[in-house]
Amino acid sequence: MINGFKGKSKARVVTTAAITAAALVATIGLGTSTSSAAFKSADVNTGKLVYWFWGESDIPGSTAWMQAAIKKYQALHKGLTIELVPQNSDTLQGAFETTAQSKSGPDIAMQWATLPVLTPVWRGQVSSLKGLVAPSEMANWLNTSENVSGGESWAMPLYLLGQPFVWNKALFKKAGLNPDKGPTTWKEFLADCAALKKAGITPVVMGDKDGFFGSWFQGTIGTQNLNSVKELQEVYAGKAKFTDSKYSDYLTKLAELKAKGYINNDVTSIDLTQGWQAFAQKKGAMTWTTDGNVATWIKAGMGADLGVQSVPKVGTGKLASFYTATQSISAYITSWSKNKQAAANFLVWLHQPENVKSWYTATGSFPADKRFSATLIKDPVMKALYKLNTLPNQLWAQNYAPPQVDSQGLQPAAQGVLAGTSTAKQAAAAIQKAIDAWRTQQPKDLAAYKKWAGV
Amino acid sequence: MVLIILLVFIYPLIAVIRNSFYSGSISNLSFIGTANYVNLLRDEVFVHAILNNIKLLLTVPITTAISLSAALILYENIRGWKLYRVILFLPYIIPAAVVGLSFSYLLQGNGILNTALRNLHLNFAALDWIGSTTLSIYSIGAVIIWSQFGFGVVVLTASLLSLPTEVSEAALVDGATRWQRQRFVIIPQIKETVQFLMVLQAITALAWVFPYIYTITKGGPANSSMVMDLYIWQYGFSLGAVGMASAAAVYLLLLSGVLIFIYSRMRKRQSDI
Numbered sequence: 109m110i111n112g113f114k115g116k117s118k119a120r121v122v123t124t125a126a127i128t129a130a131a132l133v134a135t136i137g138l139g140t141s142t143s144s145a146a147f148k149s150a151d152v153n154t155g156k157l158v159y160w161f162w163g164e165s166d167i168p169g170s171t172a173w174m175q176a177a178i179k180k181y182q183a184l185h186k187g188l189t190i191e192l193v194p195q196n197s198d199t200l201q202g203a204f205e206t207t208a209q210s211k212s213g214p215d216i217a218m219q220w221a222t223l224p225v226l227t228p229v230w231r232g233q234v235s236s237l238k239g240l241v242a243p244s245e246m247a248n249w250l251n252t253s254e255n256v257s258g259g260e261s262w263a264m265p266l267y268l269l270g271q272p273f274v275w276n277k278a279l280f281k282k283a284g285l286n287p288d289k290g291p292t293t294w295k296e297f298l299a300d301c302a303a304l305k306k307a308g309i310t311p312v313v314m315g316d317k318d319g320f321f322g323s324w325f326q327g328t329i330g331t332q333n334l335n336s337v338k339e340l341q342e343v344y345a346g347k348a349k350f351t352d353s354k355y356s357d358y359l360t361k362l363a364e365l366k367a368k369g370y371i372n373n374d375v376t377s378i379d380l381t382q383g384w385q386a387f388a389q390k391k392g393a394m395t396w397t398t399d400g401n402v403a404t405w406i407k408a409g410m411g412a413d414l415g416v417q418s419v420p421k422v423g424t425g426k427l428a429s430f431y432t433a434t435q436s437i438s439a440y441i442t443s444w445s446k447n448k449q450a451a452a453n454f455l456v457w458l459h460q461p462e463n464v465k466s467w468y469t470a471t472g473s474f475p476a477d478k479r480f481s482a483t484l485i486k487d488p489v490m491k492a493l494y495k496l497n498t499l500p501n502q503l504w505a506q507n508y509a510p511p512q513v514d515s516q517g518l519q520p521a522a523q524g525v526l527a528g529t530s531t532a533k534q535a536a537a538a539i540q541k542a543i544d545a546w547r548t549q550q551p552k553d554l555a556a557y558k559k560w561a562g563v
Numbered sequence: 564m565v566l567i568i569l570l571v572f573i574y575p576l577i578a579v580i581r582n583s584f585y586s587g588s589i590s591n592l593s594f595i596g597t598a599n600y601v602n603l604l605r606d607e608v609f610v611h612a613i614l615n616n617i618k619l620l621l622t623v624p625i626t627t628a629i630s631l632s633a634a635l636i637l638y639e640n641i642r643g644w645k646l647y648r649v650i651l652f653l654p655y656i657i658p659a660a661v662v663g664l665s666f667s668y669l670l671q672g673n674g675i676l677n678t679a680l681r682n683l684h685l686n687f688a689a690l691d692w693i694g695s696t697t698l699s700i701y702s703i704g705a706v707i708i709w710s711q712f713g714f715g716v717v718v719l720t721a722s723l724l725s726l727p728t729e730v731s732e733a734a735l736v737d738g739a740t741r742w743q744r745q746r747f748v749i750i751p752q753i754k755e756t757v758q759f760l761m762v763l764q765a766i767t768a769l770a771w772v773f774p775y776i777y778t779i780t781k782g783g784p785a786n787s788s789m790v791m792d793l794y795i796w797q798y799g800f801s802l803g804a805v806g807m808a809s810a811a812a813v814y815l816l817l818l819s820g821v822l823i824f825i826y827s828r829m830r831k832r833q834s835d836i
Contacts, residue, residue: 526784
C-alpha cells in the first residue's frame with residue numbers, strides 16, 4: 109500500500125486533497141445552513157419588519173426588553189429595521205382582523221396561544237413556521253403543541269405564563285388564618301372567605317369590567333368536572349350542552365361568591381389590572397393573577413406577604429388536577445409578509461440562550477425555552493411558580509374557546525352574575541346561545557375547529 | 564364629482580349591503596341570503612343594543628332643553644356671557660375618548676364621585692353607576708349630555724344673536740314678561756335651528772356614541788350598555804364576522820334614515836304652512 113501510494117504522482121495527491129478539503133468545507137457550510145435556517149444567509153436579514161407586540165399586561169417590562177432586543181439585533185444586521193408597535197389587550201384580536209382584511213400591516217404579530225392563533229391560521233392569515241425555522245431549533249421551544257394545526261407549528265412562544273391563585277399572608281394573619289396555608293378545597297376557600305369578611309377584609313379582589321375574569325374563572329374552576337380537553341372542545345363543537353352542570357357549575361360558585369359578599373363590590377366597574385392594583389394596595393386578601401404580576405409585586409417588596417398555589421380543588425374530573433398555564437402570547441409571521449425568512453430569523457434569535465437569560469433577568473418571567481436554566485431563579489415564590497408552570501398537566505382553557513364564544517358568551521355571562529342580575533342558570537343559557545350563534549355564523553371556523561379538535 | 568360621490572358614498576354602501584348576505588370572515592365569505600338579518604332580530608344582545616340606542620335618544624330633548632335654557636340666559640346679555648359660552652363649549656371640544664376615560668374613573672363603584680358622596684354621608688346615593696346592569700346606560704347618557712350640550716349652546720346662541728331685535732323690543736313695549744317674550748317671540752324664531760340641532764343630536768345618539776361606551780363600560784356589564792355601533796365594531800372588527808356586522812349596519816342605516824325622513828317631513832310641512 110505504501111509503495112503504491114508512493115507510485116502516484118505528487119500533483120495527483122495534491123489535487124485529491126484539495127477536492128476533499130473543498131468538499132468538507134461545502135459539507136460544513138451546507139450543514140450549518142440546514143441545521144439552522146436562522147442564519148441561512150446574511151443578505152436575508154435586510155429591509156423592514158413591522159412587529160405588533162403585546163406582553164406588557166402579562167409581563168410588565170416586556171415592551172422595554174423587546175425594544176432593547178430589537179436595537180441589539182439591528183446592530184447585528186445593519187440592513188434591517190424592525191418597527192415595534194405595542195398593542196392593547198382590548199384591541200389585539202380586532203386590530204389584527206382589521207389589518208388582515210386588507211392583507212397589509214405587520215410582518216410579525218402576536219395572539220394568545222391556541223384558538224386566538226389558530227383562528228387566523230384557518231383564515232389563511234398566518235405563515236407556517238415549517239421551512240422557516242429548523243425543527244432542531246423549535247425542539248427547544250416549550251408548549252409549541254398549543255399552536256399546532258394540521259401537523260404544523262404556526263407560532264413562536266416567548267414566555268410561560270401561569271395563573272396562580274395568590275393570597276396576602278399579612279391579611280390572612282390579621283383574620284386569624286394560617287398565613288402559610290392557602291385554601292385547597294372550595295370548602296376551605298369559603299371558610300377563609302368568611303373569616304376574612306368577619307375581620308372586615310374583602311376576601312377576593314378582582315376586576316371584570318373587561319370580562320377576562322369570567323373566562324379565567326371558567327378556565328380554572330369551570331373545567332374541574334371534566335376528564336379531558338376533548339370534553340371541553342365537544343361543548344364548543346356542539347356535541348354537548350354548556351347548560352349541563354359539569355360545564356356550568358362554576359357559575360353557581362361565582363354567584364355564591366357574589367351573594368355572600370366575598371368579592372369586591374366594584375368588581376364589574378373596574379378592569380382586571382385595576383383589580384390587581386387593589387390587591388397590591390391590600391384592598392383584598394386573595395386574587396387570580398399571572399406570574400408577571402407576582403414578579404412585579406416581589407420587586408415592589410411584597411414578596412414576604414405573598415402565598416401562591418393552584419386554585420382550590422372544586423371538581424372531581426381529571427382536569428381538576430391540571431394547573432392553569434400556557435405559553436400565553438405567541439408570535440407568528442403573517443401570510444402577506446414579504447420578508448418571512450428575516451422575520452423567522454429574528455424570532456429564532458430571540459430564543460438564543462443569551463436572550464433567554466436576559467429576558468428572565470429583565471422581566472422575572474420564565475422563558476418558554478428548554479435552554480433556560482432554572483438555577484437562575486432565586487426567589488422562593490418565583491421558584492414555586494416555576495415548579496407549577498412546568499408541571500406535566502397544564503391547561504389554559506380560555507384558549508380552547510372560540511374568541512367569539514369567549515367575548516360574547518363566557519365574559520358577559522359572568523359579568524351578569526357578578527352584577528347580580530343573572531342567575532347561574534340564566535348565565536349558562538346565555539353561554540349556550542353564544543356557542544350556537546358562533547356555530548351558525550362561522551360555519552367555516554366551526555368546520556376547522558372540529559377538524560382540529562377531532563370531534 | 565359624480566365619480567367621487569360614487570366612490571366615497573355609493574360603493575361602500577353597496578359593499579356593506581352585499582356583505583350582509585354572507586357569513587364568515589372577509590377572506591372567506593359564504594352566501595347565506597337573509598340569515599344575518601333574521602339572526603340579528605333573534606339576537607337578544609342586538610335587540611338590547613337597539614333599545615339602548617333608543618334610550619340614548621332621550622338625551623336629545625334633555626340636551627336641547629338645557630342648551631336652550633343656557634343660550635337664552637346668555638342671550639339676556641348677562642355679564643361675562645362670552646366667557647360663560649366658552650366655558651360651556653369646553654366639554655364639547657374634549658375628545659370623546661378622554662371624556663370617557665375620565666368618567667370611567669369618576670363613576671367606578673369606589674370612584675371619585677362615590678367617595679365624595681360617602682364622605683358627605685350620602686351613602687344611599689353612592690350607586691354602582693357603571694358596574695350595574697340597570698344604571699350603566701343612563702350613566703353614559705348623562706356623560707353624553709354633559710359632553711354635547713355645549714355644542715347646542717354655541718349653535719343656539721349664534722342663532723339668537725342673528726335675530727332682529729325689533730320684534731323682541733316691540734313685545735317688551737307691549738308689556739310682555741321675560742318668559743312670554745322667550746316662549747312666544749324668541750323661541751319660535753329659532754325653531755328651525757332647534758329642530759336641526761335635535762336631528763344632529765339624534766344621529767349622534769344613534770351612531771356616534773361608540774367612544775363613550777367603549778371607554779366607560781365596553782358595552783357591559785353583561786352587554787347592558789351595548790349599542791349598535793359597538794355591536795357592529797365587535798362583530799366586524801373584533802370577531803371578523805363581516806356579514807353580521809354589515810347586516811347590523813344596514814339596520815342602523817335604516818333607523819337613521821327614518822329619523823332623517825321624519826325631519827324632512829317636518830321641514831316640508833313647515834314650508835307648506
